[in-house]
Amino acid sequence: MRLPPVLRRRGVLVVVTAVLVVALSTLAFRLWYLWPPADTSVEAGFARDMQTHHAQAVRMALIVRDRTTDREVRTLAYDIATTQQQQAGQMYAWLDMWGLSQASLGPRMAWMRQDHHTGAGAAAMPGMATPAQLKQLEQAGGKDAEILFLRLMITHHQGGVQMAQAAQRSSQPQVRRMAGAILAAQNAEIGLMRRMLTARGATETPPASG
Template structure:
């Protein structure tokens, strides 16, 4: 059929082709395996910092909302509290899952807010993130009665949302991760809407937002 020589060349070409294919597969496999970990946000990334810090920020909102939910006298406040508690707890779960997916710990090696430029200066004197309630304010909320529960919750949560929105804005400045941006943008839209709602409720209840 073929001459021996021709056949040998053919065979060698085939073998080389096979080798190339194998190497190409190896490289492709390696690259495919590695790429997710290269592309995933790192330990000091804004995304990881946001996921960690916003989880803590959210957790306090959940605590305040759940504290108020059974005691609010105003129906709109009670509904808002319920909505905030469920929504933010769910978002905590999403953010914690991100960290797991990125092979990162729930706790970073850097202080909170270090992912933001000048983040350390954003902390309150108590070392709290922007908008968070102090221990004393939480106690006050716990001890409040009647309509005061509704007012105090709206005041504290309004400020809490504003602090959260500030952190979200920083994330949106820094991050190109679409999933993270999407959730952050959703949080912002939602919380901005609720800020307006709190203002409306406060004025209906004859109260003012907190000064700071």
């Protein structure tokens, strides 16, 4: 059975569009591989520093899974650990493909401060828990561990959101997509963790002592 001319033209248009999409994707990948970002670029800095940031989130998630039996907290911790391990693996692979080292000789977080007029400067990695806070989480248990984890992870996610927002100025679509995925996931999880704190009768900021 012969298709009507209108349907035949639509079919040809769909095929041509698909071929163009594949061709453009292939070209983008070749450019990504043949002309990699510079060692001091936003892309390289984001890939390196977000791996470090993700590694601490994974560590906190694994700690709390051993410190509580609460299903909701354990599920959240598992989701954070698996998602961020996978993303860190992708960023490791980027650096390897670009022929760049996993560590930079320059100051950490300089890529977030790059500006046409001021140049680059080092900055603290936002949202990171201190060694004392990590030790406190390791020593806590039950509801106390849950509340501490939620507070620390909210702050940690807020820092991750800042880093992902800065990475969206990248010229590389793969990097912008990764940054967008981090923004969406971590903003959603911040909202969830705030609700979980409320359900446990706790606030985002611990009450002042004294």
